[in-house]
Amino acid sequence: MQSSVNIGSPENYPLMLRSFPRAIAHIDCDAFFSSIEQSLNPSIKGKPVITGKERGIAAAMSYEARDRGVTRGMRLYEVKKLCPDAVILPNDYETYSLFSKRFYGILRRFTPDVEEYSIDEAFVDLSGLRRLYHAPYEVIAMQIKETLERELGLTVSVGLSITKSLAKIASRENKPSGFTCVRGYDLNSFLKSMPVSRVCGLGPNSSALLAKHGINTVWEYVNRPEVFVRKLLGKVGAELWQELRGDAVYRVMKGENKHQASLSKTKTFTPPSHDKDFVRAQMLRNTESAFIKLRRHHLRAGSVSVYLTDHEFKSRGLYAELTRSTGSTLDAAVIVAGLFEKLYDPRVKYRRTGIVLSSLEIDKEMQYDLFQDVCRVKKLETISRVIDEVNQTYGKHSLHLGSTDLLNRFAHHLGDRGDVALRKQNLLPGETFRRRVRLPVWNVKV
Numbered sequence: 010m011q012s013s014v015n016i017g018s019p020e021n022y023p024l025m026l027r028s029f030p031r032a033i034a035h036i037d038c039d040a041f042f043s044s045i046e047q048s049l050n051p052s053i054k055g056k057p058v059i060t061g062k063e064r065g066i067a068a069a070m071s072y073e074a075r076d077r078g079v080t081r082g083m084r085l086y087e088v089k090k091l092c093p094d095a096v097i098l099p100n101d102y103e104t105y106s107l108f109s110k111r112f113y114g115i116l117r118r119f120t121p122d123v124e125e126y127s128i129d130e131a132f133v134d135l136s137g138l139r140r141l142y143h144a145p146y147e148v149i150a151m152q153i154k155e156t157l158e159r160e161l162g163l164t165v166s167v168g169l170s171i172t173k174s175l176a177k178i179a180s181r182e183n184k185p186s187g188f189t190c191v192r193g194y195d196l197n198s199f200l201k202s203m204p205v206s207r208v209c210g211l212g213p214n215s216s217a218l219l220a221k222h223g224i225n226t227v228w229e230y231v232n233r234p235e236v237f238v239r240k241l242l243g244k245v246g247a248e249l250w251q252e253l254r255g256d257a258v259y260r261v262m263k264g265e266n267k268h269q270a271s272l273s274k275t276k277t278f279t280p281p282s283h284d285k286d287f288v289r290a291q292m293l294r295n296t297e298s299a300f301i302k303l304r305r306h307h308l309r310a311g312s313v314s315v316y317l318t319d320h321e322f323k324s325r326g327l328y329a330e331l332t333r334s335t336g337s338t339l340d341a342a343v344i345v346a347g348l349f350e351k352l353y354d355p356r357v358k359y360r361r362t363g364i365v366l367s368s369l370e371i372d373k374e375m376q377y378d379l380f381q382d383v384c385r386v387k388k389l390e391t392i393s394r395v396i397d398e399v400n401q402t403y404g405k406h407s408l409h410l411g412s413t414d415l416l417n418r419f420a421h422h423l424g425d426r427g428d429v430a431l432r433k434q435n436l437l438p439g440e441t442f443r444r445r446v447r448l449p450v451w452n453v454k455v
């Protein structure tokens with residue numbers, strides 16, 4: 010190991026002379042859950058937002074809440090004392106995983122070399138893309154960052170460097186919405202005063218052990234001989250030592266589906282009913298709602314399952330895999346109605362229907378095979394677009410399937426998350442939450 014020769018005066022020996030032997034970006038969404046809530050509801054932007062209401066503890070918090078001293082795991086009554094104006098919401102994991110799906114979909118537009126590290130963190134191998142994009146790595150990484158922020162409506166922090174370990178340290182440097190680039194020849198200055206606790210893989214125990222040997226910074230760590238590090242921290246310690254010196258040991262593990270997203274809608278009704286048309290209408294209304302949400306997130310579903318729950322809370326369900334993924338309500342309604350026919354038993358009273366969409370895909374240009382009716386698919390896409398436009402203007406479900414029309418006679422009840430959305434509470438005289446008067450509204454604080 011020639012490295013051990015350098016101990017005398019390490020400053021004189023740069024760790025790396027090349028700028029980008031490899032180019033690895035670590036991309037991390039900032040305050041993911043609460044940023045999504047703020048992105049979906051602009052009226053809570055800039056406010057301290059905390060999720061975790063259903064469990065009574067803060068699961069995630071926005072930077073505004075963090076600045077006020079709210080930490081993860083804090084009990085909500087403590088949060089309220091600290092931050093009386095906090096917006097506290099239940100976690101909506103389904104929506105968060107749909108955002109995650111879109112996050113990865115956007116990244117894969119740039120390169121297939123994407124590792125799904127967690128729900129909101131990815132490693133992307135950009136090596137070799139300079140020629141394709143006619144741009145330096147910094148510019149490509151910035152383009153990825155801007156695209157993510159524009160399309161998702163939340164900020165991300167990007168670290169660009171030559172190994173995964175270095176990129177991960179870099180992405181934490183300027184949060185939120187940071188961009189930190191550490192080239193090979195920047196390593197000396199970057200690692201100089203970086204505490205070892207910043208390295209992913211060196212936890213509090215390892216840091217304490219290293220401190221006993223006089224190693225407090227990453228710089229001091231990488232300038233000890235490899236044999237010393239290996240003896241102290243084993244194989245992982247030695248691998249990190251190489252990574253931090255700029256020699257990539259860990260590869261970007263491309264592959265999808267570590268975090269399967271699905272989307273579900275259920276509806277409970279009282280009293281239980283064995284009116285077939287009514288129960289079918291409930292099932293199809295769930296289908297409509299599920300597909301509206303699916304399209305809002307620019308996704309398509311490859312499989313559908315439906316279930317019916319009877320008045321004794323026993324559920325029965327059926328699952329169908331589609332021959333081609335779809336985002337169209339009409340397309341799916343035929344399948345759901347078929348499954349319903351098989352499930353429905355006229356002797357049973359039902360109290361709940363539900364639908365789960367899975368095998369979700371990003372809605373990009375479809376690859377059709379020879380036997381698919383392309384004209385029909387295009388037509389359905391147009392119909393979906395029109396349905397969404399009409400409903401956006403005149404209220405959700407204004408334009409609906411004929412078989413769900415009978416539901417309009419029934420009153421609305423609380424949503425899945427138990428909270429009535431603000432936009433549904435703020436009604437003008439004569440409005441219902443479905444039918445809104447198209448007047449501009451100003452909320453004036455007096």
Ligand SMILES: [Mg+2]
Nearest residue numbers: 037038039129
């Ligand atoms: Mg994050």
